[in-house]
Amino acid sequence: MNRLLAFLAGLLFGFGLLLSGMANPAKVLAFLDLAGPWDPSLALVMVGAIATALPAFQLARRRDRSLLGAPMQLPERRSLDRRLVVGSLVFGVGWGLAGFCPGPALTVLLTGHGKVLVFVAFLLLGMGLFERLEASTSQRSGGRR
Amino acid sequence: MTVDWSAFTPASALAGGVLIGLASGLFVLADGRIAGISGLLGSLLRPVRQWVGEKALFVLGLVLSPLVWSLWASPPAIEITTPWPLLALAGLLVGFGSRYGAGCTSGHGVCGLARLSPRSLLATVCFMATGFLTVFVVRHLLPEVIR
Numbered sequence: 001m002n003r004l005l006a007f008l009a010g011l012l013f014g015f016g017l018l019l020s021g022m023a024n025p026a027k028v029l030a031f032l033d034l035a036g037p038w039d040p041s042l043a044l045v046m047v048g049a050i051a052t053a054l055p056a057f058q059l060a061r062r063r064d065r066s067l068l069g070a071p072m073q074l075p076e077r078r079s080l081d082r083r084l085v086v087g088s089l090v091f092g093v094g095w096g097l098a099g100f101c102p103g104p105a106l107t108v109l110l111t112g113h114g115k116v117l118v119f120v121a122f123l124l125l126g127m128g129l130f131e132r133l134e135a136s137t138s139q140r141s142g143g144r145r
Numbered sequence: 146m147t148v149d150w151s152a153f154t155p156a157s158a159l160a161g162g163v164l165i166g167l168a169s170g171l172f173v174l175a176d177g178r179i180a181g182i183s184g185l186l187g188s189l190l191r192p193v194r195q196w197v198g199e200k201a202l203f204v205l206g207l208v209l210s211p212l213v214w215s216l217w218a219s220p221p222a223i224e225i226t227t228p229w230p231l232l233a234l235a236g237l238l239v240g241f242g243s244r245y246g247a248g249c250t251s252g253h254g255v256c257g258l259a260r261l262s263p264r265s266l267l268a269t270v271c272f273m274a275t276g277f278l279t280v281f282v283v284r285h286l287l288p289e290v291i292r
Contacts, residue, residue: 003202005175010203013168013180013251014210018221020161021154023211026224030152032280037149041158046254048162049169053259056170061260066177070199073177074260077247080267087246088253092272094238096279098227101250102243103182105236106204108223111211115225119236126240127187 002068014107020045023107025099032096169256172203181252182207183243246271 014023021027022045030039063072095101100108100119108116169180176199178185185200211220227235243249246268248257253272257265 002176003198005171006178006199006202007206009168009172009175009180010206010208011168011210011213012164012171012206013203014207015214016161016164016166016168018161018211018214019164020158021221022161022165023221024223026222026226027152029226029280029284030149032276033284034146034277035281035285037147037152039149039152041152041154044155044158045162045165046258048159049166049255050162050259052163052166053169053255054166056166056174057256057260060173060177067174068176070175070177072173073179074173075179075247075257075262075264077264080264084246084264084268085271087242087244088248088268088271089246089275090238090242091246091249092242092275093279094235094240094242095250095272096276097231097283098235098239099225100232100235101182101239102186103207103249103251105239106182106186106207107210109208111220111223113223113225115227115229115232118229119232119239122233122236123240124186124190126237126242127183127190127244128240129237130187130241130244131190 002070005068013103016045016049017104017107020048023104025104028095028099028101028104032099165251165255166259169251169259173256176203178203179252179256181248181256183240183249184247184252187244242272 017023021041027039031042060072061074066072098119102123105116105120105123109120172178172180178199185204188200189197248268253265253268258269
């Protein structure tokens with residue numbers, strides 16, 4: 001049941017990206033282009049998504065287990081640190097270059113657009129570089145971060 | 146700033162956003178997990194794996210969604226204007242940056258903001274800022290580089 005619902009959640013998430021226009025890089029770039037003819041649509045995607053998810057997360061944070069009994073795994077970090085800022089700034093540059101972030105890129109992967117394969121290949125490479133960096137850092141600090 | 150009203154699609158944007166919110170809510174209430182795509186994908190790349198079934202199935206649903214979608218609807222418009230060398234660089238930056246910053250548009254921008262997390266608010270402000278700035282530089286300062 002957990003797994004079926006995980007699959008359905010992924011499917012529904014993809015439908016949302018496709019319907020909203022988030023999966024179309026040209027539309028994302030038109031939203032990010034404040035100085036051009038600006039398309040404000042994607043602001044409404046965030047409004048709709050956050051407003052809908054908010055009650056679910058308010059319920060989730062008061063529980064130790066999900067409604068199906070899985071452990072509730074919410075992020076525990078609270079620090080506003082340099083990694084958070086630097087990583088997010090770097091991510092935003094890539095997002096602004098391509099109009100793709102990870103969710104839409106995976107959603108478009110099998111739609112026959114060759115260019116998305118290039119993006120996803122380098123996305124995975126970037127994530128792999130992060131894992132390498134993490135591994136070498138934790139080795140140097142003796143397993144602690 | 147001039148708004149391009151002809152491109153503005155408020156109904157589908159809002160409805161699509163609601164679906165994204167429902168999916169994120171379903172994933173956390175059913176499986177206890179954050180629907181952050183960079184985190185889910187990144188954890189599938191890790192050499193030491195805990196139980197990854199639900200994460201893999203969420204990602205599978207996402208990847209298969211356009212195929213299921215086209216069973217009863219016309220395929221949505223997808224236009225990739227960025228030339229491929231820039232796309233490759235962008236992929237690298239998105240992959241590394243989203244993992245280093247512990248989240249992307251979904252994990253910080255949707256789930257994090259819906260959890261009212263200060264970390265996610267800061268992250269969202271940062272990636273929106275460089276997103277806007279990058280498009281400004283590419284489209285208005287270096288117009289000959291792209292298209």
